[in-house]
Amino acid sequence: MRKELNFDLTPLNTFRMKVRCACFIEYDSEEELTSLDFESLPKPLKHIGGGSNLLFTGDFPGTILHSRIRHVKYVDLGLDEVPVIAGSGVVWDKLVEELCGHGLWGAENLSLIPGEVGAAAVQNIGAYGVEFKDIVTGVVCYDLKERRKCKFTAAECAYGYRESMFKEFPGRYIITSVLLRLSRKPRPRLSYKGLEGVDASSPAAVREAVIKIRRSKLPDPEELGSAGSFFKNPVISAMDFAKVIDAAQGEAVPHFLLEGGFVKVPAAWLIDQCGFKGEKEGGAQVYEKQPLVIVNGSGEASPADVLELERRIIASVHERFGITLHPEVEHII
Numbered sequence: 001m002r003k004e005l006n007f008d009l010t011p012l013n014t015f016r017m018k019v020r021c022a023c024f025i026e027y028d029s030e031e032e033l034t035s036l037d038f039e040s041l042p043k044p045l046k047h048i049g050g051g052s053n054l055l056f057t058g059d060f061p062g063t064i065l066h067s068r069i070r071h072v073k074y075v076d077l078g079l080d081e082v083p084v085i086a087g088s089g090v091v092w093d094k095l096v097e098e099l100c101g102h103g104l105w106g107a108e109n110l111s112l113i114p115g116e117v118g119a120a121a122v123q124n125i126g127a128y129g130v131e132f133k134d135i136v137t138g139v140v141c142y143d144l145k146e147r148r149k150c151k152f153t154a155a156e157c158a159y160g161y162r163e164s165m166f167k168e169f170p171g172r173y174i175i176t177s178v179l180l181r182l183s184r185k186p187r188p189r190l191s192y193k194g195l196e197g198v199d200a201s202s203p204a205a206v207r208e209a210v211i212k213i214r215r216s217k218l219p220d221p222e223e224l225g226s227a228g229s230f231f232k233n234p235v236i237s238a239m240d241f242a243k244v245i246d247a248a249q250g251e252a253v254p255h256f257l258l259e260g261g262f263v264k265v266p267a268a269w270l271i272d273q274c275g276f277k278g279e280k281e282g283g284a285q286v287y288e289k290q291p292l293v294i295v296n297g298s299g300e301a302s303p304a305d306v307l308e309l310e311r312r313i314i315a316s317v318h319e320r321f322g323i324t325l326h327p328e329v330e331h332i333i
């Protein structure tokens with residue numbers, strides 16, 4: 001267990017915001033977590049994962065908690081469907097690499113997504129036609145309200161597009177491990193644009209293809225601070241979509257039809273149309289290759305720079321298309 005006061009969070013958020021917290025606690029096991037004297041810690045309490053999907057809007061007055069529960073257990077690698085238990089502090093992409101190395105199918109499309117297992121379960125991470133919800137069967141937590149261990153089935157987690165039950169009860173459940181189910185039988189999912197026709201002879205081959213696409217489009221958090229997609233892709237009604245088509249003035253509008261007559265429009269396209277590619281605000285910048293991403297271009301961007309760029313993008317897209325973009329990145333106030 002590690003406990004630090006007035007702790008520098010810069011290395012723990014991939015946006016590289018220079019912020020501090022009053023108290024920082026990193027625990028190595030479920031036992032260490034449950035033995036904490038939560039009452040005595042500076043409030044509020046906030047649990048983070050790899051810090052890859054959040055924006056600290058300033059110094060944090062309370063306690064930041066971080067899991068270092070890093071076990072990966074295979075129930076029986078010989079089964080057709082292999083149950084895997086992974087600790088919340090396991091680095092997501094290390095897990096995917098290991099699963100692919102064992103020839104297990106299911107997680108390969110989720111390669112190179114930054115962050116850790118616990119956050120993946122809160123956020124329902126997704127990429128290239130696959131979401132975390134497609135491979136999870138259960139989530140084990142510590143309930144801070146009831147002060148006891150509890151377990152949820154995947155259905156109880158109520159997963160949706162970057163949504164889950166855990167977001168409905170912020171701060172209540174601390175995820176300690178997840179139960180996944182991977183497949184030994186080939187199960188490639190290659191329908192996403194760019195993945196069609198790639199070598200699908202093994203999960204590792206698909207992983208390679210996904211990594212290649214991600215590297216060509218998204219910034220490497222090691223080189224350029226960011227929190228991945230900054231906004232969610234808006235899901236709108238057919239009527240609102242008709243207004244977007246009008247506003248596009250003859251430009252073809254990329255879109256995906258969903259159940260119930262709803263339409264998903266790429267936020268990247270809307271932001272691009274509003275001329276924001278490469279746009280700067282202080283040290284923050286809209287990423288040239290993927291305008292859905294805001295980067296810490298100078299390395300010195302402040303939370304205020306990012307918030308102002310966010311405000312301008314939302315205002316512009318709303319004015320031109322009548323759509324309100326919502327951030328995907330969690331803002332920690």
Ligand code: EPU
Binds near residue numbers: 266267
């Ligand atoms: N587009 C443009 N201009 C650009 C780039 C893209 O107009 O410069 C439009 C194109 O129409 C393109 C569309 O945006 O077809 C979609 O782009 P892309 O396939 O790259 O995916 P996305 O919808 O922008 C989502 C996820 C990503 C995930 C990719 C791949 C969200 C918020 N983002 O992005 O997730 O990697 O799909 O599946 O759903 C993340 O969550 O941090 C993340 C990176």
